[in-house]
């Protein structure tokens with residue numbers, strides 16, 4: 001079966017600084033994400049996960065290799081291509097407390113995502129309410145301010161904002177790390193449902209392998225800027241091949257409570 005490749009990362013190297021201060025963070029990452037699939041990226045703090053996320057959205061420039069989204073090179077896109085690229089790839093922010101403007105209503109924040117130049121809540125009300133419902137938020141959230149919402153509710157809004165312009169690829173970098181464990185589980189369950197309902201193509205990043213497994217078809221294990229293992233999420237979790245993957249498994253206290261089964265079990269049934 002021919003799968004359409006949405007994200008193609010090839011020999012990606014990224015570093016920071018110049019001259020004597022130069023450091024290389026990613027040492028030749030090669031991976032791909034097929035349309036409608038979620039690839040999880042897991043690794044301890046400092047392994048280069050956020051650098052990879054930034055390279056995927058074009059916020060850092062590769063020193064070698066390439067990132068292509070829908071066949072277009074991310075880093076060389078200019079002008080209209082670059083604007084189009086911004087809509088193709090959406091990053092869901094990590095911290096729901098700083099990602100929403102406290103002076104604006106949730107409706108205004110979402111209207112702005114739809115139409116940055118004139119965020120018109122009335123004009124887009126139906127669509128905004130639809131997306132609030134999609135992330136299981138009440139319709140009257142449209143008139144609320146961020147401080148009237150909990151951290152988990154804000155993260156739902158951030159997810160709606162990332163998804164509502166219908167990006168080709170969603171990048172989620174530690175989107176539950178700032179939340180309490182019980183709220184993390186809610187958000188992960190929501191995301192697991194949305195990725196099926198909306199057939200999302202996603203790169204889901206976390207330092208927690210148990211969390212990554214819950215929402216990923218395949219998992220890439222990053223260790224000091226190199227991929228040490230990759231494969232179907234269930235295999236990796238049950239039969240880790242690399243010592244580092246085993247270390248990651250040992251270091252997680254377990255997944256926060258989930259109410260869905262991993263995909264492989266459903267497929268096997």
Ligand code: ADP
Nearest residue numbers: 016017025043044045046047048049050051052
């Ligand atoms: P992770 O998200 O897995 O914790 P990062 O990609 O944030 O990893 O960081 C990987 C390495 O790159 C770390 O050693 C970090 O200190 C370094 N690093 C990240 N961002 C910068 C930067 N802007 N300038 C210099 N070094 C950076």
Ligand code: MG
Nearest residue numbers: 049050051174
């Ligand atoms: Mg990070």
